[in-house]
Each structure stands twice: as structure tokens, then as C-alpha cells.
Amino acid sequence: MKKIFTLLVMLAAALGMQAQDTWTIAGDAALMGDGWNPASETNVMTTTDNIHYTLVKENVMLKKNTYYFKACVNGGWPNAIGKDGVSGDDAQNVPIEIAENGAYKITFSLDLTEGKVALNAVAEKTGEYDGPTESTVVLAGATAIFGESWKADAEANTMITKDGIHYTLQKTDVILEAYVNYEFKIVVDGQWNGNAGEGKFASKDEEGKDYPNIMIAVEENGKYTISFSVDLENREFTVEATKTGDVIIAEKTWTIAGSSEPIFGTTWDPTNTKNDMVKLEDGSFELIKPNIELDATEFQFKVCANHSWDESYGDGGENMSFTVELAGTYDVIFTFIPDSKFLTVELTEPDPAGISTVKTIKANNAIYNMQGQRINKAFRGIAIQNGRKMLMK
The missing domain is CATH 2.60.40.10 (Immunoglobulins)
Structure with missing residues (x-):
């Protein structure tokens, strides 16, 4: 009888362990390394009571900027926690301000106390910046233009620069359909930037929400050369599509x-x-x-x-x-x-x-x-x- 009781206790403990949630921090790639990956194995938080969770990132090379993150549960976005402890679809990204270039120790903390849910991060500068001075600028978006769907580190879509301010990229023989909005974003050092209006781009608005995707549309079906330019200093972009040939667009599913x-x-x-x-x-x-x-x-x-x-x-x-x-x-x-x-x-x-x-x-x-x-x-x-x-x- 004692053995059966022991087995039941062990089984109950095992089931309790299986029921525990796993919390992960997902955010800008420069901050997290693995980027906005809710199932990241390197950014899993630890806990001793299933209420208070922590994650410490050491020697993170960050430039002066505002970075963003959220806490994700069980490898997915549903019920993710953001700014002010809000969860779900209304959750905004949590900002963390970096005042100067440097090496940082970032401590993330999540408090799941009922009625007092909070997600925070503290950045402590521990050394001088030892990373690339030039930014890496990648365009990520529709497969029809970029060959890969929304990939933030695609080498073929990495822009080139001569001065670290002005970046360019040209895509040739791109087949575009008339009046379709092809979308993309500008990814600067792993941070996704959308359309802030009037040819400007930025990461998040004042409330921490993503700006809309940038859109390209043409008035005729055809084969196009698309020229992109980005000015990092003024946070501006231009897109120009030039038709180079005719095509027949296949019916879609x-x-x-x-x-x-x-x-x-x-x-x-x-x-x-x-x-x-x-x-x-x-x-x-x-x-x-x-x-x-x-x-x-x-x-x-x-x-x-x-x-x-x-x-x-x-x-x-x-x-x-x-x-x-x-x-x-x-x-x-x-x-x-x-x-x-x-x-x-x-x-x-x-x-x-x-x-x-x-x-x-x-x-x-x-x-x-x-x-x-x-x-x-x-x-x-x-x-x-x-x-x-x-x-x-």
C-alpha cells in the first residue's frame, strides 16, 4: 500500500511539473539574439515559485536606441504579456531605452501575481561597445519581391552602403500584379521598422505599437526593376518601380x-x-x-x-x-x-x-x-x- 501511495504522489508531482508554464522573452534581435521568437530556447526565463520569473542576458552589444520585447508563454503568441502587464491582442511591446553605445547586462523580470502582473527590464552598462559601427539594413517582406517571405537576415536582401547612412538595394525581373499591395519592412540591426508616414520609417509609435508595413503597388501587370533607398540619419526611404516587360498573371488560389x-x-x-x-x-x-x-x-x-x-x-x-x-x-x-x-x-x-x-x-x-x-x-x-x-x- 505504501508503494502505491508513493507512486501516486510521484505521478501527481510529475503531472504538476507538466502543467507548469514556460515563459520566454521575445524581442528585437540586437537585444535578444534570437529575435521575435516566442519558442526561443536561449531566452527561457527561470522561476522558483511559478510566479516570479527572471532572465539575465550578459555582454549584450547595444547601440543608442529604443528596443522592444514581450513575454511569451509556452512557445506561442496567444496570451503574451506586454507593457503594463497587459496580455493578449491588446498587449503593447515593452520599451527599454539605451542611452549610449555599450556592452550591457539586461535583467528581465516577470511578476504573475494576480492583479499585479508586471513585465520589466533593467539595463546595466558593463563595458564599451565592441560591435559593428555600420548598421545592417535588410528589407523583409513579400516573397514575390524578396524571394523569401519576411526573412530579417536574408543576405540577398541586405542593403549596401558607402557611408553608413545611405543604403540601396535593387531587385530585377520582379513580376508584379496590378493594384496588389506588396508589403515590406526595413530591418535595421534586427529591429523591424514600418511606415511612419510621408516616406519616414520608425520602429514603434508613442504607444509602443508597430507601424504599418510599407506598401508597393503598380498599375500594370508586368516585370519590374525595383530600386530601394534608405537614409538612416533622417529615417527616410524611397521606392521606385520601373516596368521592363509584359507578363501573364496566373489565376490565384x-x-x-x-x-x-x-x-x-x-x-x-x-x-x-x-x-x-x-x-x-x-x-x-x-x-x-x-x-x-x-x-x-x-x-x-x-x-x-x-x-x-x-x-x-x-x-x-x-x-x-x-x-x-x-x-x-x-x-x-x-x-x-x-x-x-x-x-x-x-x-x-x-x-x-x-x-x-x-x-x-x-x-x-x-x-x-x-x-x-x-x-x-x-x-x-x-x-x-x-x-x-x-x-x-
Whole structure:
């Protein structure tokens, strides 16, 4: 009996150990080494009570700058903790200010005390800077332009410089489709920089949120030479696309990817062929997911071209969303019109009388120009709303 009791205690202890969460710090590459990798094995925090976690990084070479990070749980982004202890989709990146170039000891601390969750970092200068004086500038974005999808250290997409301030890169024989927004970011020393407006770029806004991706769009299908230039001193960039030949664009595969595993089988996976849409006679695409049990909650989704995030559409630049008000079993119907980039979802809603009715959960009433860009009511010309063309005067 004693042996059985001992085994039960050991089993309970083992199960308790398995249930413990693993917390990892993910952030700018210069700060973390492994970059924004929530499953990094080198940036795992340690704990003695499963409430207070720490991670110490020694001899980190940092330039004068603001760096950002978050704490991720169990190797993923869901429930990641950011600024002010906020978790989930609303969590902002935590900033850490470095006042001068140097070698630093960085101590990260995470406190999971209920009602007092906090994530912080302290930087202590321990020596002089012993790293490259010139910045490494890489362009990362759509595979169609850069050959690799959003890779921050691709040698083929590393910009060249003669003075450490002005950087250039040219991509030739790039096939681009008219009115498609091809996106990228400028990665400076491992730090991702988006479009801060008017040809400027920066890492985060005042609230610690990422700036939008930089976009390239052309008005004709074709083969292009694209010239990029970056001015690090003034934080400016230019992009110029020159058409060099004609091409025929192949028809695309459209796939729905989103946050709901009951609907999609996997979450945010554009490669899942089970979520490919079917082309209808009118040129629109449709995906029907029948008999799905849904909780009363909000779900998000986008439509992706050719099983990649390189070209995707939602509500403008954001995810589409819909809210299920009553838990139950539904048929979920997604519709996409490629010409107008109009995306919507409908589902059958159970009725107390046993009659199923179709309810449009999210209708995109936004107005777009012929390039698929959102416009306001002051626009003049041909526009698209809810999949229909109209003339705005």
C-alpha cells in the first residue's frame, strides 16, 4: 500500500511539473539574439515559485536606441504579456531605452501575481561597445519581391552602403500584379521598422505599437526593376518601380485563415488546403464550413493568396472579425470578390422555433477605389462598395 501511495504522489508531482508554464522573452534581435521568437530556447526565463520569473542576458552589444520585447508563454503568441502587464491582442511591446553605445547586462523580470502582473527590464552598462559601427539594413517582406517571405537576415536582401547612412538595394525581373499591395519592412540591426508616414520609417509609435508595413503597388501587370533607398540619419526611404516587360498573371488560389480552430482546423494557417475557396460562375470565391460548433465569442480572419501571407485582405489592413452572440452549431459561409477585395462571412443562426436563418455577421461597408485602397466619401471617381461599382461625384 505504501508503494502505491508513493507512486501516486510521484505521478501527481510529475503531472504538476507538466502543467507548469514556460515563459520566454521575445524581442528585437540586437537585444535578444534570437529575435521575435516566442519558442526561443536561449531566452527561457527561470522561476522558483511559478510566479516570479527572471532572465539575465550578459555582454549584450547595444547601440543608442529604443528596443522592444514581450513575454511569451509556452512557445506561442496567444496570451503574451506586454507593457503594463497587459496580455493578449491588446498587449503593447515593452520599451527599454539605451542611452549610449555599450556592452550591457539586461535583467528581465516577470511578476504573475494576480492583479499585479508586471513585465520589466533593467539595463546595466558593463563595458564599451565592441560591435559593428555600420548598421545592417535588410528589407523583409513579400516573397514575390524578396524571394523569401519576411526573412530579417536574408543576405540577398541586405542593403549596401558607402557611408553608413545611405543604403540601396535593387531587385530585377520582379513580376508584379496590378493594384496588389506588396508589403515590406526595413530591418535595421534586427529591429523591424514600418511606415511612419510621408516616406519616414520608425520602429514603434508613442504607444509602443508597430507601424504599418510599407506598401508597393503598380498599375500594370508586368516585370519590374525595383530600386530601394534608405537614409538612416533622417529615417527616410524611397521606392521606385520601373516596368521592363509584359507578363501573364496566373489565376490565384484563395484561402481563408483565422483565429478559430473549430472553423479552420488550424489557426492562422494560409497553407491549409482544407480552407481553399471555390470559384463561382460570377468570378467570386466561396468557402462553406458546415455544422461547426461555435462558442459565443469573437473570431478573426483574412483571405490569403497562393497559401502565403504575402498577399492577404481583411478589413482594410486589419483582420476581419465577427461575433457569435449565441453558442451553437452553424454553417459558416465566406465570400470573397478579388476585383474589389470585398470579403464577408455569413452563418446559419439557430432559431428557437427550429428554423435556421442566415445572418450576415460582418458586412464590409467600407468604400474602396479601383486599386482596393480604402477611401472616404470625399473621393471622386469610380469606387466599390459591397462588391458593386459606383460613380462618386
